[in-house]
Amino acid sequence: MNKYITSFSLKRNRFIILGLSLFVVVSIYVLMFRVIDHRLHTLxxxxxxxxxxxxxxxxxxxxxxxxxxxxxxxxxxxxxxxxxxxxxxxxxxxxxxxxxxxxxxxxxxxxxxxxxxxxxxxxxxxxxxxxxxxxxxxxxxxxxxxxxxxxxxxxxxxxxxxxxxxxxxxxxxxxxxxxxxxxxxxxxxxxxxxxxxxxxxxxxxxxxxxxxxxxxxxxxxxxxxxxxxxxxxxxxxxxxxxxxxxxxxxxxLMLTEDDVRDIGNKTFLLGAIGIASMLFFMFLLDIENRKAKRLRLKNLEYQKEDALLRFENLKRKVDPHFLFNALGSLQQLIGKDTAQAKVFVGNMAKVYRKFLSGDESGLAPIKEELALAEEYFFMQKIRFVDTLNPLKINVTPEVMPLFIPKFSLQILIENAIKHNELSKEQPLSITIEEQEGRLVVRNTVLFKNPDMDAAGYGTKMIAHVYDFYQVQGFEIQHHDADFTVYLPFIHIDSR
Structure with a gap:
């Protein structure tokens, strides 16, 4: 129903704009003709x-x-x-x-x-x-x-x-x-x-x-x-x-009036031809704009489908990889700390349940993404122990209902752990904070391979989601000391 209302509203706005444009053009033409007519009579x-x-x-x-x-x-x-x-x-x-x-x-x-x-x-x-x-x-x-x-x-x-x-x-x-x-x-x-x-x-x-x-x-x-x-x-x-x-x-007066009238008639005719030509080209331009708009909508649909397909592919890749690593960490933990193993299993179930949840939008509230990030980081902390510093989160409650791409925080945490050298002497630090309408995810840098690109498949998927929703501000900055990703907030009106 909303789709039909929006379509009707767009058509109505197009006709209103076209009508106003025609009115302005005709008014200018009439004014111009009156000025010319006055000048001719003066002459x-x-x-x-x-x-x-x-x-x-x-x-x-x-x-x-x-x-x-x-x-x-x-x-x-x-x-x-x-x-x-x-x-x-x-x-x-x-x-x-x-x-x-x-x-x-x-x-x-x-x-x-x-x-x-x-x-x-x-x-x-x-x-x-x-x-x-x-x-x-x-x-x-x-x-x-x-x-x-x-x-x-x-x-x-x-x-x-x-x-x-x-x-x-x-x-x-x-x-x-x-x-x-x-x-x-x-x-x-x-x-x-x-x-x-x-x-x-x-x-x-x-x-x-x-x-x-x-x-x-x-x-x-x-x-x-x-x-x-x-x-x-x-x-x-x-x-x-x-x-x-x-x-x-x-x-x-007759002969000169005839001359003036002839000039006025020719001016009127040329003006009418000009207006008709302009309206014709405006009509063609409107047709082309509508074609371009339909093409853009199709491209956006393709982008959405592509982004969601990549998202699903990523999920299919993450699921077995995540499950294999989690079970390996759980096996080690059972023999050492049974109570901790129980907490680990609970977090693993929550994280895996979110991986399996279906949502065609590709978005999730920041509150849910932060919870998933904490749960996922807890599991990684169990696995890598002292080589990871505690996860630092500094986000105000006002932005919790806003949206960011789904699994974006989990992907960035996983990339930070996967692409950096982990050691007790230089533990990896990850922070998530709010800054000028964006979430800023920053981690220290000690790449396993200096030539490795930290912005891999996961960050490209996040970029595709922002492109689809036409939200500007997604940014990746790589410095010698840290690697930073900026995630703009997506308001509910943008969905």
Missing amino acids: NKRILKEMSFEKSQLVQKEFDDFDRVFHLMGLAADEGQQKFMNKLIDQDSVRQFLIAYTYWRSDGLHFSKNLEWYADPKAIDPVIQSTILPEDFRKTKFIKSEKGMYLHVYVPTDKGVLQLTLDLHKLNAYFWAGNLGTRAYFEVYDANGICLIYPDEKEIGKKRIKSWKQYPVKNNLVMSDYILMEVLLDEYKFKGTFENNRLFVNVL
């Missing part, structure tokens, strides 16, 4: 701003060119060189929309008309003919009649004021016939909010009725009345003659 907005500024610079450059021609015409008007003024008009792009000019010379107090010119004298619209110079001549003046819409532009000179009349329909045609950049269009309004330049000529001359959340307008996302799509709207200040007018640049 997109920056690109739009740069496009808007570029558009404003192109428009301003056009008006700067107009100002240059207007300024030269003003200088020529001061000198009365009308032919030169007309020649400038003919050779420049302003001829497409400049339909008249009037030069007002100043005497210090008043302005009087000095020069006048019309592109088509036969078709003069009376509304553009001026008899006086308006007082607010520093601002452009919008004029509308049944024949058309016009704009008076005033250029102050050293000796007077040059009044220029622009046909707004022709001015709009001039701008929209040219290419002032893609993905954007602009609007121009005078100080009173009258539309002067707009892609749709139907809007020319109309009062601006738009209201924006902030003014001046910067970084506004609005719905365009012209293309009926969302645009980024920015306002820029004119320089020169048109400085009192307002320039608005509209940058279309």
